[in-house]
Amino acid sequence: xxxxxxxxxxxxxxxxxxxxxxxxxxxxxxxxxxxxxxxxxxxxxxxxxxxxxxxxxxxxxxxxxxxxxxxxxxxxxxxxxxxxxxxxxxxxxxxxxxxxxxxxxxxxxxxxxxxxxxxxxxxxxxxxxxxxxxxxxxxxxxxxxxxxxxxxxxxxxxxxxxxxxxxxxxxxxxxxxxxxxxxxxxxxxxxxxxxxxxxxxxxxxxxxxxxxxxxxxxxxxxxxxxxxxxxxxxxxxxxxxxxxxxxxxxxxxxxxxxxxxxxxxxxxxxxxxxxxx
Amino acid sequence: xxxxxxxxxxxxxxxxxxxxxxxxxxxxxxxxxxxxxxxxxxxxxxxxxxxxxxxxxxxxxxxxxxxxxxxxxxxxxxxxxxxxxxxxxxxxxxxxxxxxxxxxxxxxxxxxxxxxxxxxxxxxxxxxxxxxxxxxxxxxxxxxxxxxxxxxxxxxxxxxxxxxxxxxxxxxxxxxxxxxxxxxxxxxxxxxxxxxxxxxxxxxxxxxxxxxxxxxxxxxxxxxxxxxxxxxxxxxxxxxxxxxxxxxxxxxxxxxxxxxxxxxxxxxxxxxxxxxx
DNA sequence: TGAATAGTGTCTGTCAGACATTATGGG
DNA sequence: CCCATAATGTCTGACAGACACTATTCA
Numbered sequence: 184x185x186x187x188x189x190x191x192x193x194x195x196x197x198x199x200x201x202x203x204x205x206x207x208x209x210x211x212x213x214x215x216x217x218x219x220x221x222x223x224x225x226x227x228x229x230x231x232x233x234x235x236x237x238x239x240x241x242x243x244x245x246x247x248x249x250x251x252x253x254x255x256x257x258x259x260x261x262x263x264x265x266x267x268x269x270x271x272x273x274x275x276x277x278x279x280x281x282x283x284x285x286x287x288x289x290x291x292x293x294x295x296x297x298x299x300x301x302x303x304x305x306x307x308x309x310x311x312x313x314x315x316x317x318x319x320x321x322x323x324x325x326x327x328x329x330x331x332x333x334x335x336x337x338x339x340x341x342x343x344x345x346x347x348x349x350x351x352x353x354x355x356x357x358x359x360x361x362x363x364x365x366x367x368x369x370x371x372x373x374x375x376x377x378x379x380x381x382x383x384x385x386x387x388x389x390x391x392x393x394x395x396x397x398x399x400x401x402x403x404x405x406x407x408x409x410x411x412x413x414x415x416x417x418x419x420x421x422x423x424x425x426x427x428x429x430x431x432x433x434x435x436x437x438x439x440x441x442x443x444x445x446x447x448x449x450x451x452x453x454x455x456x457x458x459x460x
Numbered sequence: 461x462x463x464x465x466x467x468x469x470x471x472x473x474x475x476x477x478x479x480x481x482x483x484x485x486x487x488x489x490x491x492x493x494x495x496x497x498x499x500x501x502x503x504x505x506x507x508x509x510x511x512x513x514x515x516x517x518x519x520x521x522x523x524x525x526x527x528x529x530x531x532x533x534x535x536x537x538x539x540x541x542x543x544x545x546x547x548x549x550x551x552x553x554x555x556x557x558x559x560x561x562x563x564x565x566x567x568x569x570x571x572x573x574x575x576x577x578x579x580x581x582x583x584x585x586x587x588x589x590x591x592x593x594x595x596x597x598x599x600x601x602x603x604x605x606x607x608x609x610x611x612x613x614x615x616x617x618x619x620x621x622x623x624x625x626x627x628x629x630x631x632x633x634x635x636x637x638x639x640x641x642x643x644x645x646x647x648x649x650x651x652x653x654x655x656x657x658x659x660x661x662x663x664x665x666x667x668x669x670x671x672x673x674x675x676x677x678x679x680x681x682x683x684x685x686x687x688x689x690x691x692x693x694x695x696x697x698x699x700x701x702x703x704x705x706x707x708x709x710x711x712x713x714x715x716x717x718x719x720x721x722x723x724x725x726x727x728x729x730x731x732x733x734x735x736x737x
Numbered sequence: 738t739g740a741a742t743a744g745t746g747t748c749t750g751t752c753a754g755a756c757a758t759t760a761t762g763g764g
Numbered sequence: 765c766c767c768a769t770a771a772t773g774t775c776t777g778a779c780a781g782a783c784a785c786t787a788t789t790c791a
Contacts, residue, residue, distance in 0.1 A: 452789070
């Protein structure tokens with residue numbers, strides 16, 4: 184099609200003359216909120232079940248700004264790289280894993296979120312099966328570790344590497360036209376780098392919401408698992424207790440029996456199940 | 461804190477020396493998917509109810525590339541402007557409205573999505589009350605108009621300005637770890653500019669999902685409305701019929717009676733309701 | 738046998754689907 | 765009275781909450 188614009192140019196002529204520096208440009212990064220489940224072995228009593236904790240992957244910065252602060256794994260988006268690809272690259276570099284569940288979380292771009300310059304961050308949410316995962320050392324960061332996540336009404340507490348990072352937050356009601364929505368606001372001064380406290384909190388809330396209209400939890404579990412393990416994950420993520428009979432009924436259609444049972448516990452052995460469909 | 465990095469610099473020294481051109485930069489835009497409801501007056505039979513249609517706002521480009529193609533309203537993000545602010549600015553410029561429901565939709569950044577240069581787009585979803593809305597002419601676009609949205613299994617059809625834009629799509633199952641998710645793929649050659657066909661489709665699916673776990677529909681309606689109007693909107697967005705008694709029961713807790721009734725129709729008058737809480 | 742957990746049975750109240758019925762206004 | 769839509773009544777089956785009960789293993 185040889186349509187001409189107001190300057191009498193065809194599309195090809197226009198593109199040949201186009202000056203990409205006409206508009207000011209900026210940098211873009213990706214940051215990833217990577218959740219997993221950590222099983223705490225119960226050595227005190229062989230009869231007790233192992234405790235499960237929700238964990239999130241953090242890396243310790245070895246550069247300014249926020250030198251030695253913990254942060255979400257992230258990196259710059261290449262000039263010829265799609266954002267989701269960049270997120271997968273970051274995950275691959277930090278964890279050695281491909282082919283993860285990855286989902287867009289949001290765009291964070293307050294002008295002052297990075298003291299160096301204007302950087303807009305596209306963020307992603309991911310969930311790892313703890314059995315397949317192997318944390319690798321990376322030259323880009325001082326350290327990386329899983330932090331246990333505990334949430335209350337007012338704060339998010341991250342525990343790991345002998346440290347405890349406390350991120351206070353507030354639930355704010357935002358009015359959008361006639362309806363109200365809730366937004367989580369994190370105070371400026373929190374131990375995480377940049378606005379990563381806010382991103383992490385948003386990721387957690389997204390996870391809570393996603394858990395009961397998708398099957399993402401199964402990406403947190405090994406191939407075979409017991410219903411109790413599964414229920415514990417729901418409880419950890421949703422932050423409350425669930426009744427076993429109701430839970431079993433609801434989850435049953437998604438489960439496949441294996442006929443194999445947990446051994447060597449001082450109580451009735453539980454069956455291993457697999458994800459079905 | 462006067463921590464020094466591997467080059468022996470404090471944070472202030474590091475920032476003073478920081479060269480923002482060290483990493484290649486790119487441009488960012490926002491694009492907005494703005495839905496509304498259009499009431500078609502039923503002039504043929506005074507007894508019939510007015511028909512309601514889901515509509516989306518499109519603008520006609522007056523520049524290369526995609527000269528004279530219809531596209532979603534959008535614009536570049538300023539270097540000191542937050543993305544959500546940019547989306548609100550775009551909406552304000554096109555519609556004269558502030559204070560809308562606005563929600564992040566996703567980030568679109570395939571390297572070749574814009575033939576001029578690398579542009580990553582942050583997209584937003586919005587819903588307008590048709591009563592408060594006034595479409596304004598803008599010097600930045602050749603035309604702007606509401607297009608009626610019709611969806612089938614295979615295509616999205618947009619009707620407006622005497623034109624019919626057909627956007628074929630396919631539902632693709634994407635495997636993410638153990639679970640499957642659905643993704644909507646739009647063919648390259650469709651009448652909308654850039655990847656706006658895909659963005660619009662994603663926006664519609666998000667809207668469908670949002671409709672039954674938030675109260676966003678009420679932002680599409682005037683202050684007072686009948687339950688049938690409300691039900692029609694659900695039907696339009698979800699793409700199917702609902703049973704009146706069940707719908708009334710479910711929606712009742714969110715409604716406030718007004719005691720006022722629709723006049724001058726040849727059937728039992730329906731009561732006007734308001735959104736409650 | 739008792740501790741600890743796995744798993745089932747069942748009562749009850751709520752609620753959605755389905756369909757029938759009544760209400761109302763204007764020609 | 766008929767048309768067209770508004771609004772309610774009610775039967776039924778599915779299902780979640782709640783709690784009691786049975787099953788299994790090992791020290």
